[in-house]
Amino acid sequence: MQDWVKTVPKAVLHDHLDGGLRVETLIELANEQGYQNLPSNNHNELKKWIQPKPDKSLAINLEAWDHTIGVMQDQDSIYRVTMEALEDLSNDGVVYAELRFAPLVHTFKGLSTAEIINSVVNGIKDGMEKFDVVAGVILCAMRQEQNSLEVVNLCIEHKDVVGFDLAGPEVGFSVLNHKEACALAVENNINVTLHADWEVPEGIKEVVLHSKAKRVGHGSQIINDISFENGSIRFKNDAAKYVFDNKIALEICPTSNVQCGAYSNVSEHSFGELYTAGFNVTINTDNRLMSDITMSEEVSNVVESFGLGEKDILSITKNTIDAGFVGQELKSKALEKLS
Numbered sequence: 291m292q293d294w295v296k297t298v299p300k301a302v303l304h305d306h307l308d309g310g311l312r313v314e315t316l317i318e319l320a321n322e323q324g325y326q327n328l329p330s331n332n333h334n335e336l337k338k339w340i341q342p343k344p345d346k347s348l349a350i351n352l353e354a355w356d357h358t359i360g361v362m363q364d365q366d367s368i369y370r371v372t373m374e375a376l377e378d379l380s381n382d383g384v385v386y387a388e389l390r391f392a393p394l395v396h397t398f399k400g401l402s403t404a405e406i407i408n409s410v411v412n413g414i415k416d417g418m419e420k421f422d423v424v425a426g427v428i429l430c431a432m433r434q435e436q437n438s439l440e441v442v443n444l445c446i447e448h449k450d451v452v453g454f455d456l457a458g459p460e461v462g463f464s465v466l467n468h469k470e471a472c473a474l475a476v477e478n479n480i481n482v483t484l485h486a487d488w489e490v491p492e493g494i495k496e497v498v499l500h501s502k503a504k505r506v507g508h509g510s511q512i513i514n515d516i517s518f519e520n521g522s523i524r525f526k527n528d529a530a531k532y533v534f535d536n537k538i539a540l541e542i543c544p545t546s547n548v549q550c551g552a553y554s555n556v557s558e559h560s561f562g563e564l565y566t567a568g569f570n571v572t573i574n575t576d577n578r579l580m581s582d583i584t585m586s587e588e589v590s591n592v593v594e595s596f597g598l599g600e601k602d603i604l605s606i607t608k609n610t611i612d613a614g615f616v617g618q619e620l621k622s623k624a625l626e627k628l629s
């Protein structure tokens with residue numbers, strides 16, 4: 291990794307709270323709580339079990355979320371995980387971070403949604419101060435569940451929440467099943483960003499045109515909706531043109547995409563072409579624990595793959611913060627770190 295990558299100010303919009311625990315925290319919380327289900331209490335063994343296998347025989351280990359969510363069922367644990375996320379990101383040169391999580395999966399031991407959201411919000415507030423990073427929290431509903439309206443209402447109730455997202459499996463679980471929830475969010479000025487990964491070709495259209503999302507979670511497959519003729523860009527559909535013209539931020543997660551099989555490696559990723567074409571691409575970690583990735587490593591992979599320099603990353607960081615969902619005053623505070 292080039293030295294400057296670690297220190298250059300970075301910004302992340304797409305980082306799942308329950309996908310970014312430290313391995314040792316997962317073990318400690320499990321021991322404290324008498325949680326018996328971890329496959330191992332040994333740091334290296336557990337890390338090896340969670341993270342992608344070098345031979346790619348198993349991509350993302352979905353079972354790992356049962357355990358991270360399993361130990362995040364009380365306020366102290368949720369607060370601790372939030373604080374540590376901001377500490378780790380800040381130590382890695384991140385000046386602006388949006389963390390996201392699905393509140394309704396933390397109710398299994400009786401926490402109320404208010405207790406859950408307040409634990410994260412308090413962690414964000416304290417972490418911002420302690421680790422000198424600007425941060426915000428997004429609430430996720432799951433595409434395969436029927437409770438997205440409830441999650442939007444939580445976004446409306448909790449003024450410190452900065453946005454709404456739909457996560458979860460996309461094939462067979464269209465965003466359009468959550469029309470009402472997305473409309474309610476937009477009506478109430480809740481910022482919306484929705485996952486639209488590579489498996490559903492019409493995903494971007496559903497997200498930006500039908501659901502009025504301000505950003506797209508992933509979105510790298512938009513490369514299939516454009517072509518280049520004589521050096522200029524041509525759009526194959528309205529959605530791609532809309533994303534380009536309106537500088538809709540694409541929350542690209544290169545490592546996660548590679549691990550899920552969308553690309554064979556980061557240098558094959560559409561990021562480079564989209565960046566050169568002038569799309570508003572941002573660089574994101576998705577799940578730091580499950581993908582065994584840090585923000586610096588993510589940026590470094592992009593830098594090495596596409597020949598980007600410090601100026602490019604600074605410009606991406608600026609665009610990323612501009613696309614952020616926190617208020618302008620806080621965004622300005624993060625932008626100050628770029629000068």
Ligand SMILES: [Zn+2]
Binds near residue numbers: 457485576
């Ligand atoms: Zn995600």
